[in-house]
Amino acid sequence: MPQRMRRLLAGMATVLVTGMAMATPHAGSPWWKHSLILEIYPRSYGDSNGDGVGDLNGITAHLDDVRALGADAIWIAPMYPSPQVDFGYDISDYRAVDAQYGNLADFDRLLAEAKKRHVHVILDMVLNHTSDKHAWFVESASSRQNAKADWYVWNDGMDANAPGVTAFQKRFVHDGKVPPNNWESVFGGSAWEWVPARRQFYYHRFYRQQPDLNWRNPAVEAAMFDAMRFWLDRGVAGFRLDAISTLFEDTRLRNDPERGGTNAQGDPNLHNQYSDNLPEVHDVMRRMRKMVDGYAGDRVLIGETYTPETSDLLPWYGGEHKDELHLPMDMIPGFGWQAKFDAGWFREHLQAAQTDLLGEPPLLVFDNHDNPRSIDRFGDGRDDVARARIIAALLLTNRGVALTYYGAPIGMTTSTPARKEDVRDPIGITGWPKEKGRDGERTPMQWTAGPQAGFSTNPTTWLPVAANYRTVNVASEMADPSSLLQWYRKLAALRRDNPALRDGAMTFVDTKNPDVLAYVREGKEPVLVAMNFSGEPRPLTSGVKGHGLRTLAASDASLGRSHTLDGTILPPYSVWVISFER
Known part of the structure; x- marks a missing residue:
């Protein structure tokens, strides 16, 4: 690592950990049940050797930043050897590290340094397909x-x-x-x-360079389970399973029904009835769960599961047996085709996550490497950061596991290429201009206001740094008590330390209100969370009776001066988190 970069990172680490209590595991439940997980796109997090591409040592250098955020685990997108056609999701060797990211020694060091900080390491595991170079x-x-x-x-x-x-x-x-x-x-x-x-x-369900494995062949399952054991034996905390619903296809190879119209590539729109989510995948999940549960340390299986309804996630948990995935991803609130910045929309889906999953913890996802960033999807171009505070509150105060994406806690925006010749993502090249690819949500992490946002010493990074890095960066926001990053840190600390926010049941109140979403996290000292989704002031009318009011977090300073629950005026796009006694 260049000396200048080493000094910069060391200085930032000192600033970031100051005043931040280290999290310790809570007894009585798996570590992941109360966790905040941070997805890291390794190409874009930290470049330790100045080649313009992020690497494992760059992640290790920023582990104190992970702890400063309050995250309990990192999920690292694929870092295995790959021709990089799909930027790592085309794997040519499941038991090694791609040379551009480092080597196994670097990974072992990352794992050891993460353990010192009580940070668990989760790897992306691509089971559906390999690279055609495998x-x-x-x-x-x-x-x-x-x-x-x-x-x-x-x-x-x-x-x-x-x-x-x-x-x-x-x-x-x-x-x-x-x-x-x-x-x-x-x-x-x-x-x-x-x-x-x-x-x-x-x-090949995905690129032609990603041939699908034949999971009906027992030898394939055995080989893939062995690949997972290689990393479990090394000490990883578990896996996020990519495209897990696509492992099996109809043996009769029946045509998928057409839905009418064409997609961005000009192909007919299909309903993937015979090429996705076949029942045989659940047999594999049960065997995989048994294998993973055989390891000590509460290893976790997280699944990439796009479903039309929250209740459709229940089979992925294993139904009443609860013997498949620990945490299937609920993409509906964040990425559902009707998703919108609306109190009623989120109330409906948060309620479903509490009632339709047999008590299993939901895993809501608002940001990832495949979709434009939530600050843009839910923003209005004027109050984007205020709205992002509400998304953060939804993520960190609901009864479930929290998953966020690098850059989201500082408000990194989607930087979509303006010209086809600047696109790196192949789907953006083939689908331009209707489909512009996923480069916009994968730009380098913005650490400082310095050159290349502190991501790299190389002036030519693999994707350009977003233009707003001089104001949207970790260093600037750590110095600003009112920043989005400080809001995330405050909520993450409350989630970790407040018994009601950590373990309490979730009761919705004022459920007919079109603009205010409010719920109580139950406990000896309950916590009321109230969010105003309107651009106008709205009164809080929760119907909750209590005394001993104490503001735990407020996105607007005026709320900290309120001494009553109902009747308080919630400023536009505001969040109020209040502890009280019954």
């Missing part, structure tokens, strides 16, 4: 007679002139053959790719 696929694609011949999903295809062949299939003719059905890649075009050496198509 040795398994290279062997499988070489012929129809080899040890890995059926480790991937292969098919002879159909005659191009066969009855029932769709116009979409006819766009992909090879030696008189077309793909066996109309299944599409998420990233455009057919989900089937022709290999002359086998005179067959292989299936």
